[in-house]
Amino acid sequence: MEMELNTQEFIYTYASSPEEQSLSHLEMRSFFGLESHHNIIKSAVKIDPSRSPFIRERIEVLYGGDTFIDIVEQVQEIDMKEKTFKIIFIKINDLKKEDKIEYGERRVMERDLGARIHGEADVHNPEHIFGIVAYGGRWYFGNYRKNEAVWLKHTKKPHEYSTALSTRVARAVANIAVPHPEGVKAIDPCCGIGTVLVEALSMGIQIEGRDINPLVTQGSRENIAHFGLTGNVTLGPIADIVEKYDVAIIDMPYNLYTHATPEDQADILRHARRISDKLVVVTIETIDEMIEKAGFEIKDRCVTKKGYFSREILVCH
Template identity: 55%
Template sequence: MDFNKQKLSIYVYTYSYPEDESSLCALEMRSFFGKDSNSKVLESCEEIDPSRSPFIKERVRVIYEGETFQELTKKVNNFRLEETTFKVIYVKNSDVSKTEKEGFKKRREIEKEIGLYVNGKADLHNPDQLFGVMNVNGRWIFGDYAKSEAVWFQHQKKPHEYSTALSTRVARAVVNIALPNTSGIKAIDPCCGIGTVLVEARSMGIDIVGSDRNHLIINGARENIVHFGLTGEVNLADIRDITDHYDVAIIDLPYNLCSFITTEEQLEILESARRFANKVVVVTVEPIDGVLLTAGFTIIDRGTAKKGLFTREVIVCR
């Protein structure tokens, strides 16, 4: 079967993540695709920009597939480019058995051979278009190739830091979990701190505002946003005083010694969020299921991110 003849495109995503973040990655997968994967490869009809995720490495939109490499080359022989140059990239699959894995030399040979069947002009240095070739799930595929850019990594060094703030990598995943679909969605981070979540969301073009009741850090959040050439509204406001309504709220509950809050205060924060947001994603370092249920939420999904002995839980609620 040729996927280019189907109405829906098939996308193959490759993933890379540390074991401590496997649960968080799986939660992001489920948010994007409605399923996760037991491997580091996922196939879906959903088109996601690889650079949105801190875990996605590459994406191939399948144009042709074949049960064997030879079958694939015959199909690629029918592929014609107009006046654009191209380059073929072998996409490594970490899930194939050792006997199937190709060495560097073999991978280059496969790239070259597929390239010879493409009716177009190859350019290894500055191509107009990239194509990927990959051995996945018992067959070979060829298609449009996109590589992830680690945008979150560029945001690690900001003018203002906070020792207990989310890492940019985790913050980006949390934003994706909260807002897998961004069109027409209004979001808020009502306890935004120094703006780590805001920076990641705004860098993806998401309509999000931030607020915090701590006047000492509001300017820091604003400066962090501007530092990366972004714009975004950050207000001095207590979560209890928010009156506008939002589709999604992201709340990283305070937990360090400088901002210790009681169970009663946690409940007040969450009850406020339930009042002004349809969906809430909560980041917590301690069990809060009872508080969430008391606040009237239904827990939809969850995942964890670990760093040494320190564990954060990300809980999706409605």
């Protein structure tokens, strides 16, 4: 699926723990085709910030200038009519250390901008929020949108496995697999209790689930329904799937927790190649050779850690 390009520009800020930085960068590359070690990205690709466990906020750019004064002059044309507003200075930026702006000065700059806008400011309960940020040697001002951390609502499910992906990782994996959902048909053929399904369905991704275990397929259906979502989960092996999908997401069954042998894993990958053109696989083992034997080429990858436990996420075509 093509990225949703706009004549409009957007600025996104990111935040992640050191253990999840590699994962957040892979999500950036999937969404925007690039990553940023400053945790701030400017792009013509429009993404709802609440889709990501790592995006903090988004500015839809209205004005840009070489200096802050340029922005001050431009915002004078804004007329809020009856709406109240607030301005937020974005703390994540790529200013050099010596150019960083302290808290007090940021507040002064917010007030300076607010005084030029026609309308009533309300710092506590505004009807509209604007953002101001320094990036790439320029200043940008625009409509501000904060991440609503939707995945936090999914952390407590009726059915849970201690070995299941966290909701944060599951959500990022769904984004990496289907960054731009329109027209994309996905499947999770080893869906377990549906952690990835819940995150994907909550973002409007068209995805189906399947598993060989009747207990977990029922648990997956109940988890999906618990959050008011609708999704199809079927019972049976991946070998029985005849339909074609644009992408498959597989959290590989682990030898430690299941009876899946290396032969079983190879068989899963072989059938994934038969039913899909793209595969995002989560594994605790090195399976590069197995993936290549199945007919996939690894295009991108990352590692995400939790304590001493690490998983590798591979993007394959």
